[in-house]
Each structure stands twice: as C-alpha cells, then as structure tokens.
Amino acid sequence: xxxxPPSVANTLPTDGRPVxxxxxxxxxxxxxxxxxxxxxxxxxxxxxxxxPSSGHWYFTLKDARAQVRCAMFRxxxxxxxxxxxxxxxxxxxxxxxxxxGRGEFQLIIEHLEEAGFGALMRxxxxxxxxxxxxxxxxxxxxxxxxxxxxxxxxxTSPTGAAVRDMIHVLGRRYPAARIELIPVAVQGQGAAQQIxxxxxxxxxxxxxxxxxxxRGGGSLEDLWAFNEEVVARALAACPIxxxxxxxxxxxxxxxxxxxxxxxxxxxxxAELASANAAALMEEVTSAGNRLHRAMTxxxxxxxxxxxxxxxxxxxxxxxxQNRAQRLDHLEIQLRASIRQRLxxxxxxxxxxxxxxxxxxxxxxxxxxxxxxxxxxxxLQKAISRLLQHKRELSAHAAxxxxxxxxxxxxDRGYAIIQDEQQRVLRDARQVKPGxxxxxxxAHGEFTAITDTVTDSAVHx
Numbered sequence: 001x002x003x004x005p006p007s008v009a010n011t012l013p014t015d016g017r018p019v020x021x022x023x024x025x026x027x028x029x030x031x032x033x034x035x036x037x038x039x040x041x042x043x044x045x046x047x048x049x050x051x052p053s054s055g056h057w058y059f060t061l062k063d064a065r066a067q068v069r070c071a072m073f074r075x076x077x078x079x080x081x082x083x084x085x086x087x088x089x090x091x092x093x094x095x096x097x098x099x100x101g102r103g104e105f106q107l108i109i110e111h112l113e114e115a116g117f118g119a120l121m122r123x124x125x126x127x128x129x130x131x132x133x134x135x136x137x138x139x140x141x142x143x144x145x146x147x148x149x150x151x152x153x154x155x156t157s158p159t160g161a162a163v164r165d166m167i168h169v170l171g172r173r174y175p176a177a178r179i180e181l182i183p184v185a186v187q188g189q190g191a192a193q194q195i196x197x198x199x200x201x202x203x204x205x206x207x208x209x210x211x212x213x214x215r216g217g218g219s220l221e222d223l224w225a226f227n228e229e230v231v232a233r234a235l236a237a238c239p240i241x242x243x244x245x246x247x248x249x250x251x252x253x254x255x256x257x258x259x260x261x262x263x264x265x266x267x268x269x270a271e272l273a274s275a276n277a278a279a280l281m282e283e284v285t286s287a288g289n290r291l292h293r294a295m296t297x298x299x300x301x302x303x304x305x306x307x308x309x310x311x312x313x314x315x316x317x318x319x320x321q322n323r324a325q326r327l328d329h330l331e332i333q334l335r336a337s338i339r340q341r342l343x344x345x346x347x348x349x350x351x352x353x354x355x356x357x358x359x360x361x362x363x364x365x366x367x368x369x370x371x372x373x374x375x376x377x378x379l380q381k382a383i384s385r386l387l388q389h390k391r392e393l394s395a396h397a398a399x400x401x402x403x404x405x406x407x408x409x410x411d412r413g414y415a416i417i418q419d420e421q422q423r424v425l426r427d428a429r430q431v432k433p434g435x436x437x438x439x440x441x442a443h444g445e446f447t448a449i450t451d452t453v454t455d456s457a458v459h460x
Contacts, residue, residue: 040096
C-alpha cells in the first residue's frame, strides 16, 4: 500500500481486515451528511463571530441548550443587508456539512437575515402577492387628483414632524385650501385599525376633496401599520382620491401601492396636493394680459365696423324715394306677370276642353263597342278554323290507327288463333290433333277441335 502513511501502515492488522484513515472517514461522513440532509432553515443567536481578511465569516449559532459551528463564504455574505455580530438573533438557510480538517460538524450558510425582519418581510411579500392578484395595485383603478381641492384631509399623528411639514408646505403654496387634521396613531398596537377607520369615515362623510395618509420615517416595524391589510382595503374602497406619504423616499409600503398616488415624503405629498400660489398668480396675470389684448383687438374691430356702417347710412328722404321707385317697378312687373299668367291659363283651359270632348264617355263607349264586335267576329272565325283543323287531324289519326291495328287485318279475312291458355299460335307445330283452339275473327270468335295438323315445312 504505497499511498498509506507509515504510521497507519505500521498498525495494519495481520489478518487482512480493511482499515480507514481519518481523512477517509471524515470524507465519508461529510458525503453522508451532505447527501442525506436537505437544505434547511435554522434560527439562533450569533456568537464567536469572526471575519478574517479572506472575506469569509465564521461564527456559532446557539440557543439555550446547544450550539453549532457555521461558515458563510465571501460569495454568499455579500448579499447580506445587515452587519452581523455577537448576540444578534438571525434566521439562516444552510446545508449540513463536515469540516474534514478537524472532523467538526458545521453548517454552510447560503442566506442570512435578521430573525424578526425576515419574518416581517415574508409576511409582507405574501400580502403583496395576495392584494396584487385581487387587482388592488392596478393603475386602471387609480383616481386622478383634483386640481384645486377646496378641503384637504390629513390622516396622521397630530404630534409628529410629518404633520407640521405638510401644514407648512400647504400654507405656503396653497393658503386658500382648508386643511382638516384627522388624528390617528401611526405605530403600535391598534394603529392600523385607527387609520382604516379614519379613511372609511372620511369616505362616508364626503367632506374632503383629497386625503393624505402617512407619517414620517422609521424602521420597518415603525411603518408596519401601513402594511396591514385593513389599511390597504380601506384605501381601495375610499371614494375620495388619496395620497400615501409614508416614511422616506426609499420606504415603500402596501399603502403606497394601493393609494391613488404615492408621494416619496410627507412634504412631497403636500406639494402634490396643492397648487403653487405663485404659479397660479403668474398664470392669472398671463391670462389677464391675454384677455386685455383680446378685448383691445375686439374693440378696435368693432370701431372699424361702426365707421363702415356710418359711411353707408343715407338720408331717410333718399331712402324713401328709392323705396317708392322700387314699389312702382314691382307693381309694373306684377301686372305684366298677372296678364301673362291669365293668358297661359286660358290656353290651358282651351286645351283641356278639346281633350275632354275627345274623351267624352259616349264617344268612348261607341268606339269600344265597335272594337268589341270586331274582336268577337275574329274570335268566332278563329275558333271555327281551329275546330276544323282538329277534326281533320283526328280523322287522319284514326285512319292511321286503323291501318296498323290488328282489327284492320281481321277485316281482310284473317283470324287470330289461340290455345286454351290464350297464347297466340304462330306455328302448326304448336298444335296437336284433338287440341281445343279458339279463333278470333273481325266480327266474333269461335272454338274448335283440331282434326289434322299439317306442318308447312314438310311440304316444302
């Protein structure tokens, strides 16, 4: 065994039993552990944390009764979003392994997160998926914000810095708006229920044109009330346009996704809800200047029209003379038109009288009677000719039929001979002496019994 260390070779038993080295044993145990235990989640407290220059992390996870060594290599720990340290409660996804060099059981950490944070994040992602499947995040259901809301409701804590910032921005940018604070708790036990009830009550009262729901920044736990399902459903059911202003720009809650508009900060929400007073004044001034220019141009145009109308105005006497001359001319035209229409009417009347005389009922009746008699004569002649032609055709057909009829042959002295089964006999060989036969003549028929049968072929 050339590959066996001398210390091992010297202790080999002489009876040939196989002996494993320590490294072989550790390797086999490692393979057994990694192949039999699947990837698992484990939670515990970090202790003995070490981060050498290699970038790998080594620590121990422990609970009240046991502990296990852990290793998290540099390629994996780069994605960890917090700085681990002794005493931190964590949740790890790991695979079971064995460090062969020392024969120590250990966990290879694939993913590491804070214990409380991880549970909250999983709960948050599950609720997001549920609400998104129901369509609560769809852009189509979002309501547009009013341009100039008369009354703005703010649902937030009355003591936080967020409400002061929003009131300050609204007062500076849009002092004409009426601001109503709806105080609620924004964190802690029961905060989500208070926020949801405030949103529902505002929707029922319909006193506000716009609602701002939010609070200042904080940790995930501080902002958790705005991740509750009851708040999301209250925002979705609210008939009033809503702005969600929760935390800082990097914070995104479920309320931000359900509300009609998401503001990165409470101050930004106040800016979205308000019109800029300076911009409005500038717009009003610009509109006033445009109106002044338009009115000036309109007055100038009207003045020109008045001057043109004044130039066309004449003395009433001249207008009366022109009107009198116009009336005389119209009277002359009217008289000529009446004479022309009367002449045309007389001509039409004469033409109608002539046409009426030609269409008198007595004259029309005489004409129709003559035409009717002529037609009757032609019809009688046509019927006579048709009957004569049909008679000739019938006689000719009867003559042809008689000429080809068997009865016509009988008239020339022939007879039809039949046996007792009424079969026509055409050959003497069909008849035997003493056989009863029937003969049909042109007039009547008789039966007979054959005496002698002569075959014409014999005589030939």
